[in-house]
Amino acid sequence: MSFLNANRNDLLTSLKMVSGIVDRKHTLEIFSNVLLEKKRGQLWMVSTDKEIQVTAQIKGVEVGEDDAITVNAKLLQDILSALPQGAKVELLLENNKLTLKSGKSRFVLQTLPAQEFTRMKESDAVSVQLSLSKQELKTLLMHQYAMGVSEPRQFLNGLLFKIEEKRLVTVATDGHRMALSGTPLAQPYDEQQIVLPRKTVLELNRLLANHTAKAESDEKDKVKVTISGKDSKRQVAFALDGVELISKIMDTEYPDYRPIIPNNLKFNAVFDREVLSAALQRVAVVTASVSTIRAIHLFLSPDKLKLTAINQKNEEAAEEMDVLYNGEESVELIYNIVYLGDVLQNLSGKKGVLSFNDDKNTAVITTPDDEHFKYALMPVRV
Numbered sequence: 001m002s003f004l005n006a007n008r009n010d011l012l013t014s015l016k017m018v019s020g021i022v023d024r025k026h027t028l029e030i031f032s033n034v035l036l037e038k039k040r041g042q043l044w045m046v047s048t049d050k051e052i053q054v055t056a057q058i059k060g061v062e063v064g065e066d067d068a069i070t071v072n073a074k075l076l077q078d079i080l081s082a083l084p085q086g087a088k089v090e091l092l093l094e095n096n097k098l099t100l101k102s103g104k105s106r107f108v109l110q111t112l113p114a115q116e117f118t119r120m121k122e123s124d125a126v127s128v129q130l131s132l133s134k135q136e137l138k139t140l141l142m143h144q145y146a147m148g149v150s151e152p153r154q155f156l157n158g159l160l161f162k163i164e165e166k167r168l169v170t171v172a173t174d175g176h177r178m179a180l181s182g183t184p185l186a187q188p189y190d191e192q193q194i195v196l197p198r199k200t201v202l203e204l205n206r207l208l209a210n211h212t213a214k215a216e217s218d219e220k221d222k223v224k225v226t227i228s229g230k231d232s233k234r235q236v237a238f239a240l241d242g243v244e245l246i247s248k249i250m251d252t253e254y255p256d257y258r259p260i261i262p263n264n265l266k267f268n269a270v271f272d273r274e275v276l277s278a279a280l281q282r283v284a285v286v287t288a289s290v291s292t293i294r295a296i297h298l299f300l301s302p303d304k305l306k307l308t309a310i311n312q313k314n315e316e317a318a319e320e321m322d323v324l325y326n327g328e329e330s331v332e333l334i335y336n337i338v339y340l341g342d343v344l345q346n347l348s349g350k351k352g353v354l355s356f357n358d359d360k361n362t363a364v365i366t367t368p369d370d371e372h373f374k375y376a377l378m379p380v381r382v
């Protein structure tokens with residue numbers, strides 16, 4: 001029985017959108033599968049790992065009667081990737097097997113019933129719904145590198161998503177550095193906050209990766225964000241371009257981040273982001289394989305910055321560059337090379353500002369191009 005006819009490109013594009021969360025090593029085979037569902041003349045692909053669910057509508061396909069089946073997501077993606085661009089694809093369903101035909105190629109795949117595919121239940125108890133441009137959401141999520149990985153304090157493994165009346169703020173920290181981003185909202189909302197799981201943040205960034213900024217008035221450039229549910233069953237949904245990602249919210253409290261970021265810092269060094277980033281990468285080479293503590297020494301003097309790195313074999317690298325520094329006396333600051341490099345590679349704009357009081361307390365990196373961004377960086381003790 002013919003299941004559907006479609007263009008290889010349309011199927012592959014949608015499959016790539018939903019397959020990022022598929023758990024290929026799950027003990028239950030159904031979680032390695034993608035659901036293909038024909039419903040009311042439309043075709044949908046759905047994947048889930050019980051914590052996140054991604055749904056994509058596939059356009060430009062011939063859809064007959066309502067029907068649904070699941071098939072291994074990775075295998076189907078590999079097959080479609082191997083077919084020629086623009087190839088015509090026919091899917092036939094018979095005796096619990098899915099036959100894919102394209103030109104002279106033929107593949108027979110095992111399936112599992114759609115009834116075994118457990119979808120996440122969408123909540124009707126909506127607490128807030130707002131709209132962001134894709135570029136705004138990209139900016140809010142781009143500093144994901146500051147999140148922790150497998151930290152015992154669970155909140156460190158997620159990203160704070162906080163509504164402060166007419167501003168939306170995101171915060172990521174691993175306990176050693178903290179990145180804060182924000183964007184103004186078109187209207188005031190009740191203050192509330194959720195913690196997005198690390199996997200959700202990474203998947204959202206992947207979905208946004210191929211989107212370019214458009215005019216703010218273009219509805220196709222918008223992402224609809226819906227927070228719903230109550231207590232431990234709260235969830236958040238992001239809808240863009242016919243794709244919807246639903247995620248559970250981490251059941252953890254995010255502590256007040258504001259005291260971590262110092263204000264009224266006395267000293268400022270204005271630097272060229274690309275120049276400093278390139279210099280840091282060159283100096284960091286000597287620490288790449290032999291240092292347990294990858295420390296970078298910043299020697300600031302009026303209008304000059306010297307970067308020095310020394311490894312455990314006393315091998316050394318150094319480089320100088322021009323900066324605009326408002327201090328009258330020289331100072332040595334020591335930071336983790338990776339933490340400093342991360343922010344330099346992801347900072348927007350050409351200029352950055354390093355602000356601090358002394359070499360013993362947290363410094364802050366900002367940029368004139370984004371008044372909402374702050375990056376708190378703790379010094380390294382060596």
